[in-house]
Amino acid sequence: MKTKSNLDEMQRGKLLKIEEIGVWLAFWGLLAAVIVQLLLKADLTQVIGEICVFALVSVYLCVASIKNGLWTASIAASRKTNALFSIVPAAAIGLVSAVKAFVISGNPLQAALFIQLVVSMAVVYVACFAALEALRLCHDKKRRELDGGEE
Amino acid sequence: MLLCDWEVIEISRNLRIKAARAALDMSQKALAEAVGISRQTMNAIEQGDYNPTIRLCRAICRVLGKTLDELFWEEDEHEDKKQSG
CATH class of the missing domain: 1.10.287 (Helix Hairpins)
Structure with missing residues (x-):
């Protein structure tokens, strides 16, 4: 009703x-x-x-x-923007991990810890980029489908 | 320029609805009730603060006995001024 x-x-x-x-x-x-x-x-x-x-x-x-074939209102869906915006979560993870490891836990600056940090940032970057690219491909496909209907 | 801005503001206001309403001796509240919207929305349309959907435009036209052109059509000259303003 x-x-x-x-x-x-x-x-x-x-x-x-x-x-x-x-x-x-x-x-x-x-x-x-x-x-x-x-x-x-x-x-x-x-x-x-x-x-x-x-x-x-x-x-x-x-x-x-x-x-619904929508991306964002202000940023175009492209590989370049995805590559650029994947830096944000990677940098955020790096920053949070660094603060937790070096400031809060008080660990001394060690090469092993630093490498671990860089690797985790790289993993997050690649994962985000892959997820965004997969979403972009789905979006492009849906966009073509929605725009390609008969008049 | 101030004069130009004032002109744009006057154009964006829908004085034609107000005039048609006055001709029928109808208050804003009565018109709002007749088309099934709030007075707040009717006031926003007349002030040019809200662009109504085509469905609502038609409802307003029906109540006021006017056509869409008579109440909502904007001359190209006005559109140009709005875009350049």
Whole structure:
């Protein structure tokens, strides 16, 4: 049964905008909460709930966008931009790991630890780039499908 | 330029709805109720702060007994001014 809306089209638009901002606040807030907890030496099992919710929201946003042939509003889907933006999570992981290892845990600067850090950053970079490229290929395919329909 | 900006603001306001409404001696609230929207939305349309969908435009036209052209069509000259402004 379809329920009658109390809102008109402009009010619905405004509500959607409010909800959109709320979702992004929750999304980045959740990520920040996970990072802070990990920095405060929380065990991974203590933040597993937050990580699951974060992963679920991320997967939903990706799948829903790709299914509708949407990428971002301001950044074009290309290999170059994917290569560039994969640096962000790699750098973030590097920074968080470095702060945790050297500042919070107080480990001395060692070559082995440094190499481990660089390797983890490289792994994150490659994983992000591969995931973004896979999404871009799905997006391009869907875009062709949506734009190629009969008139 | 100030004068140019003022002109653009005046053009973006939909004074034609207001005039058609006044001709029928209809308040903003009455028109909003007749088309099934809030007065806030009706006011935003008249002020040029909100672009209604074609469905809502048609509903407004039906209530006011006007055509889409009469209430919502903007001359090319105005469009050009808006784009350059």
